[in-house]
Amino acid sequence: MSHTLGIRQAQKQKTRQALLDAALALLEEQSLSSLGLREVTRAVGVAPTAFYRHFRSTADLGVALVEEALGSLHPMIRTTVTTAESSDERITRAVELIEGYVTAHSAHVRFIARERHGGVQPVREAIREQLGRFAEEVRDELAKDPEAEGWNDDDLLMLSHLYVDQMLITASLFLEALEAAPEERERVAARATRQMRLISIGRHHWHD
Template sequence: MGSVSSSPVPRVPESRSERKERTRRAILDAALDQLADESFGSLSLRRLTKQVGIVPTAFYRHFSTLDELGLALVDESFATLRAMIRDVRRGEPAPDTLIDRSVDVLSAQLDANMAHFRFIGRERYGGVTVVREAIARELALFERELATDLARMPGLERWGAADLALLAGIFVNLMVAAAGEMVSPEAEDAAVRRGIEDTLRRQARMVVVGAAGWRPLGG
């Protein structure tokens, strides 16, 4: 009995919108690759498009300027992390639980999106104003969302807005500083990485203990 040969499944042609999205993604990935070793201000459009395999003028079909590319990188760097941290805070967990979950989420996100966090860490105080300001806005949004959640925690219900904002800012600054250490070459050593995470947990708990004895200023 002869074997029945199956005909190859016809390949569905890629649509124009799919090609455009694939090229846009390639530009973002190439930018992250180059930004691993240089600042956004020194990013070269010619080198970037050469790596992607397009002519420089084709870049402008996807981004009107290099600054717009930078803003897109900021947006996608924060989008997933913000959603995951929001999920961690859901259900009003106890402070220790919130700290541990947040550190775990941060660590997992760093592993999954190392290039994004290196970009954020370098450009937070970088020379390109529009990118630096976009990062500052994202961090401020983190602080506002966290302050809202902190206001519902036992012992903090009577704190004023100024004190809650200050406490939220301390937590966010701790997380950002730790993230910068976690993406450093030294943190590729597992023991160093664990040490950074443990230090972050202890620092955050110290803040919680201090907050318990703080006399709100009001406002």
């Protein structure tokens, strides 16, 4: 199935990836709306005009970064929510997953948190679409749970949105604690765990 790329297309994808990587690095200390096209090409070591062979604009590149950051996350979400022994087990696992992902892909997480409400409309839209899909997927998993008895679709969606937003908040807190002492990261994890637990308790007693 995997068709070996010609050496030309391979080279093209290579510099395209180099542009994405350089942009992501530059975006650690600024927002997308101030990212210059020349800035990116200079970091890669390529002529400014080469940029246009890959992206229409920096906004376009931003949309590609959203896909790179969140696109591969869907299966992880599904399996994490599904693998349920106790409810507490699931929460602990989720918080650990978040911490691990932030540690391994901090630049991507920072980009998403930053541009979710950032100054570039198409990028905001792309992120909103991905997060919406996450919420729907979480809802689908929650619906399979026996605890979902008596929950209509709309209520499940409001709950899954709550979970997804909470995940992003937690991720951004881990981000801030990345270069701090390990005890700070532990505090973040502890608080996030209790917050998720409180939400789960609320879910338990929703229909009283």
